[in-house]
Amino acid sequence: MKNACILCYLMLLTGLHVAGQKKPGLLALTDVSIIDANHRQALGHQTVLIRNGRIRSIFTTGSENLPDSATIISIKGKFLLPGLIDSHVHLATDPSGVDNRAHTTGVLKRMLQSGVTTVRDMAGDARVLAGLSREAELDEIPSPDIFYSALMAGPGFFSDPRTATSTQGGVNGDMPYMQAVSDTTDLVRSVARAKGSGASGIKLYADLSAPLVAQIVAEARRQHLNVWGHAWLQQARPSDLVNAGVGSISHAPLLVREVIPEIPANWKTHAHDAGFWDKATPDLSPFFRLMVARDCILDATLLTYKKWAESDTAARWDYEVGKRITAQAYRAGVRICAGTDDDQEQFVPSEMRLLVTDAGFLPIDAITAATRNSAMALGIEKDRGTIEAGKVADFLILDQDPLSNIANIGSVFMVLKNGRVVQKKGASVTIYVK
Template identity: 25%
Template sequence: MSDERVLLHHARVIDGHGREPVDDGALLVDGPSLLWVGPLAEAPDEAAGARRVDLGGRVVCPGFIDVHVHFALPGEEGNPIMGAGELPTYRALKVLERLRTTLENGVTTARDLMGLDAGFRQAVAERRIAGPRLLVSIAMLSQHAGHADFTLPGHIDGLAVAVAFPGSPGNLVDSVDGMRLRVRELVAAGADCVKLASSGGVTSPHDRPEWLGLRPEMIRAAVEEAEAYGGLPVAVHAIGRPGIEAAVHGGVSSVEHGYALDDELRAEMVDRGQFLVPTLLETVKDLDPTRTPPAAYAKGVRWHRIAQESVAGSIAAGVRVAMGTDSGLTAGHGNNLKELELLVRLGGMTPLEAITAATRDAAELCGVADVTGTLEAGRYADLVITDADPLTDIGALGDPRRIHAVVKEGRTAIDRAGVLGEALPPLCP
């Protein structure tokens, strides 16, 4: 292990820009960043003397980006409400395992859209814990009886006690002025983006997906405040048409889910340059009827089918897509790259388009395209090394055994196949 430059060569390089792969490609890693990427035959003078690592013809992709995760939720581990009976410290320790698993399975950047506070982001950035580079919304904002209202009998705020960490701003807002204040509170708490819920949801107890869950004037107020405070992206949970329409007209950055999109709203999203985050992985496994209220189970079955039937129309209409999975809700953590196969099979994308949605385009949505999302000089050395050819078998990326190594900021997060040896330093001490 040393601090010398490392030339990874004999690789097939997919750069994240949507271009055809570079065969017999190479990447020159210099500390946390890439100094050069291209055909080995064109390696620059700076590669002379670099430590060389032969990747044996494996494919190298940019580290993948999941723009919609919930690390505070257990996924297949159990019911989220279990968190109400757990100490915050215990819940935090479970989050650490989810972060590590997600990173080691190919996601080097993740946007947590409710649950984690900025302390987790800081700990990851300082390499105190292993995990993807984090962006956090901290809370999810809706009005009372909206998707963020999980009030339990006895007037207990379910999200506050089972999901959020102490000191986080609340999720419920009922006026324009209240929305402006709450967005400012989130900014002060270190939020990287703002998460709203403009429609009802599948799991929320007091509403339905086809209901409008946040008044349009409140959405516009949130967008204005987010723009004023550094141009933060605004992501909106929106399933039914009224909620999607309010979000699109309100000028949000991304529509999360967007199951009831129609041609009129798709065209407007294209004109505005807004992203769709389809979260298909969450739709392929229905809620467990043995631990889910019948009304929620019925909502899930219906809307999951609508989601799978509508996504191809949105992609065909030219709506920009970024990969997000909603991992933590029903999907287990670490399965994020299974979303790529769904974008191809259900959405009609080519494998290269799906990879681009999970790298360059996801980075643009999150505002981090200047540091990650593509393999080029000046970007972080965030790499996924696989023995699969994702252009012929995109589903292979969803199998952790096919992810031979993951590199984050020039450091080895995992090296299952022993291809890197000690050429790069370990991510965490």
């Protein structure tokens, strides 16, 4: 059958959620260059065939006939990446205040438009997160898919006002998704409650001992639940978490606690040049060898520390040391994922740029951090993070090559989530229906 050419104007005039359009049963993206962790150099002239939201096959354009039932989008000269994954967000810390629905859905929409198709929320009101997660999964709102954590911390943490805003209407420290734990806690029940909240993993935070960390991880593993940790827990060093078997640890600056029990006062009170920070940053090579051996992922979160340093000179050390530690980890072969923490103005593309400009990453490794490594941190690498047959069809399509300049990660041409076009910039795209 002869191709009929239909010119479809998918205008992004007011941020329209194009996912409202019916998802084609069979969609072909043709003549595109693929970039992902498996293709460190762009693989040109490829066709990606998508059926019912998953990748059916990938082949050189023109080498196979396309089915008559396929809808074809020709994107010659563009660059196809896996959808980006933000491994560290906070969307529901205060759902009745700053994280109200209008604000949060606006943030999620902008994330999706930037190419972020999946996020991991690292502690908030799971009642809200469960609802948002369902709506995102069903494409009822323009949003990345949302995976979230249940938090466990020492009892003292629950005087923090953030825990009160995240548990309104319940008992602070005794909600399934936000629990105070101690040596007398029934961990079988606590982990089961966390799992029942719909969380994909448990986040360990604040004032837990190394033996208690090991017990939580062991019980969570028995109940098939991931465990992620703040890199330092006051009573547990970073190596205690890694030895216990957590899947990822968050915040590069906290890794200094492996060898420095207290942060030197002059780090916070004096202005220092780059040479000072080069000498002051400890060598963490033995710790990074442990991370590699245990396949523990570093969730560095550089963006939030850079913004913090810009607003508070006493916090400058966090960023100066954090970016150097991240560079050390990268050179040591540690897997590093890409998370933005509580920044809701800039998204993962900004973290990726910092990994290149401030931590010495190659652009392909920054892309890998925000795709495959973040998928591994969430435990969803079988479905997302690379462009392979069988995986979910979440894609970021760029006008310009990000391997030549990581800033090109912002040249968004199109975003697809679950095989559906959800974002299109520019005047038009030509779609062929056979």
